[in-house]
Each structure stands twice: as C-alpha cells, then as structure tokens.
Amino acid sequence: MPELPDTMRAIVAPAPGGPETLEESEVPRPSPGPGQVLIRVAAAGVNPVDAKTRSGAGAARFLGDADWPWIPGWDLAGTVVEAGFGVARFGVGDRVFGTVGFPHAAGAYAEYAVAHVSQLSRSPRSLDDAHAAALAMGGLTAWQALVDAGGLETNQRVLVTAAAGGVGHLAVQIAADLGAHVIAVASPDNVDFVRGLGAYEILDRTREDWADGVEPVDLVLDCFGGPARAPALSTVRPGGTIVTLPTGGDREAAPDGVHDPTVFVAPDGLELQLLTGSVERGALKPHVSQVLPLADAARAHELIASGGTQGKIVLTID
Numbered sequence: 001m002p003e004l005p006d007t008m009r010a011i012v013a014p015a016p017g018g019p020e021t022l023e024e025s026e027v028p029r030p031s032p033g034p035g036q037v038l039i040r041v042a043a044a045g046v047n048p049v050d051a052k053t054r055s056g057a058g059a060a061r062f063l064g065d066a067d068w069p070w071i072p073g074w075d076l077a078g079t080v081v082e083a084g085f086g087v088a089r090f091g092v093g094d095r096v097f098g099t100v101g102f103p104h105a106a107g108a109y110a111e112y113a114v115a116h117v118s119q120l121s122r123s124p125r126s127l128d129d130a131h132a133a134a135l136a137m138g139g140l141t142a143w144q145a146l147v148d149a150g151g152l153e154t155n156q157r158v159l160v161t162a163a164a165g166g167v168g169h170l171a172v173q174i175a176a177d178l179g180a181h182v183i184a185v186a187s188p189d190n191v192d193f194v195r196g197l198g199a200y201e202i203l204d205r206t207r208e209d210w211a212d213g214v215e216p217v218d219l220v221l222d223c224f225g226g227p228a229r230a231p232a233l234s235t236v237r238p239g240g241t242i243v244t245l246p247t248g249g250d251r252e253a254a255p256d257g258v259h260d261p262t263v264f265v266a267p268d269g270l271e272l273q274l275l276t277g278s279v280e281r282g283a284l285k286p287h288v289s290q291v292l293p294l295a296d297a298a299r300a301h302e303l304i305a306s307g308g309t310q311g312k313i314v315l316t317i318d
C-alpha cells in the first residue's frame, strides 16, 4: 500500500456565499478516529442541501464557526484506505458508499474523507462509484420518508411530487418495489423517464389543476413543497400521511387527521444495505444525468440550484 499523502485536493467554500466562491485547494488530509475509516473518494453526490448550505441556508445552522472554510458534500463512494481503532466491519480495499456525517461538516468534495462505519454500506457490485454516490442521500431520504415515517404498505396508493428528481426517482422505484400503486407528478419532459421507473399514473405538474380528480391516496411524498404542497395535500385521504421534504419556510397546515411528520434525513448504514440489496435484485437503479470533475463543483451547484435535475449530478475525483 503506497504511503498516504499529508495533504489532499478539496473544494472549499471560504465563507457562506455564491457558487463562485467555491475553489479547489490543497488542505490537510483527515485521519480516521475510533470506529471510523478513511475513504479515498472516487465520487461525491451533489444534493440541493449542498448548495443551500454553501449559501448560508440548508444545514449551515448546524455548522460552527470552526467549520468554515467549509468542504461541502455528504454523499460519497470510494475505497477504504485505512481503518481506525476497533473497525471490523470494513477493511482496506473495500468499496463503500454513504451519506456521512450529515448534517455536520463531512467534506465529501475531496480526495479523502473519514466516516463512521455505521454510516456506510458496501457499494453494490453492479454499480460504479458515480452511481453508488448517487444512491446515498436520495435513497435514504426516500426510504425514511416512505417507510420509516410514512409506514408504506403493499397495495397502498402513494403520490410523489418532483418524481424525476434526486429523491423522487428513487422513491418511485422503492414504492413500486414495495407493491404500492405509484402516482408520479412530473413535467411533460420527464413523463417517459418516470414511467420507466415504475409509476402507474403520471400527472403533469405544469397544469395548475394537476391534483383535480385524483382518487385519494394513503401517502404523499412531496419532494418539492412550496406551490406543490397545497394540491398535494388535497389528494391525501383522511387518516393518511403527507411528508413534505423541504423543511425551511412556512408550510400550509395539514387538515385534522392527516399526519404531517417532518423528515430530516439521517445517515444509516443498515438502511443503505437494504437499498444495496434492492439494487442487486435489479429493483432499484440510481440515474446519473451529469458527471462533472471535482474542479467543476461551482457549475454543479448552479445546476442543482436550478431545480431542473433529472436523477442526480455527481462529481468524480481522479
């Protein structure tokens, strides 16, 4: 095993600001503590919360002054290059992926990152690192919203807004695999895409009346919030559940009897193992629409903030 360097390339945000503030720098390489591994990162998934946090919103409230300059990123895939004290679950050379450290600073946009083993899974054999990185936060969020918070059961009716996005495209597949009747809300350009994911009905979100006439559903996963929440709410049956993912800002109250839990994604290696199993069975496949080199992180943030992403954007690190 070649000796590890003392420094590494990373994308750094000096202080909260615009995407243009992101710059590639040479910074000290982290070392794994007890229960942690050091990962040579091959790919980092880009999530809306990365750009929101860089701008001072999102998870910035969980960062302290000492976390700036901040290395963005929570989703990663790569190879274990060093194991800390007491690590038995993974060894040097294992391919792993995960959402690590969220919502605290974790630094996935870098050549190396450390993560606690409880937040990692072995990468699916059938996925390259870019696709494994694309699965982490979107897949965990979808699972935690649909199953942990939403209690989704076979034969239930579930409606997913922003169904073509990073969370939505995985949620449609997970819900369909669980035997639910999936109604996807998407723009006309994404109809074929979401149908291919297993959506049974597709509603055109560009029509103001898209929710009119929808037979009541048991569960709504509203991945967009804002203007999508009111029509989405109108489709939930009494006693049903709505999970609206964007957590910032005011939101329309749900009627009495409709459950409205707040979901804030939590790193979870065991749930990632479940998702890995679904991938290996052929029931779940992350879609990567854009792969950019690490140096193009600012461009990746502009793209993710535009809201038009189909599936995921991923940064690769040579």
Ligand SMILES: NC(=O)c1ccc[n+]([C@@H]2O[C@H](COP(=O)([O-])OP(=O)(O)OC[C@H]3O[C@@H](n4cnc5c(N)ncnc54)[C@H](OP(=O)(O)O)[C@@H]3O)[C@@H](O)[C@H]2O)c1
Pocket: 047, 048, 049, 137, 138, 141, 161, 162, 163, 164, 165, 166, 167, 168, 185, 186, 187, 188, 190, 205, 223, 224, 228, 244, 245, 246, 247, 263, 264, 265, 304, 307, 308, 309, 310, 311
């Ligand atoms: N609470 C949590 O723990 C948690 C976890 C993960 C993500 N989130 C939040 O959940 C949201 C979704 O995340 P994501 O990764 O899926 O985002 P994303 O990948 O950026 O979502 C993009 C999708 O949004 C759809 N969209 C764009 N404009 C829309 C509109 N006006 N109405 C409805 N849909 C629209 C687009 O599809 P169409 O053009 O086909 O509509 C696009 O495919 C973000 O706000 C993110 O921060 C929260």
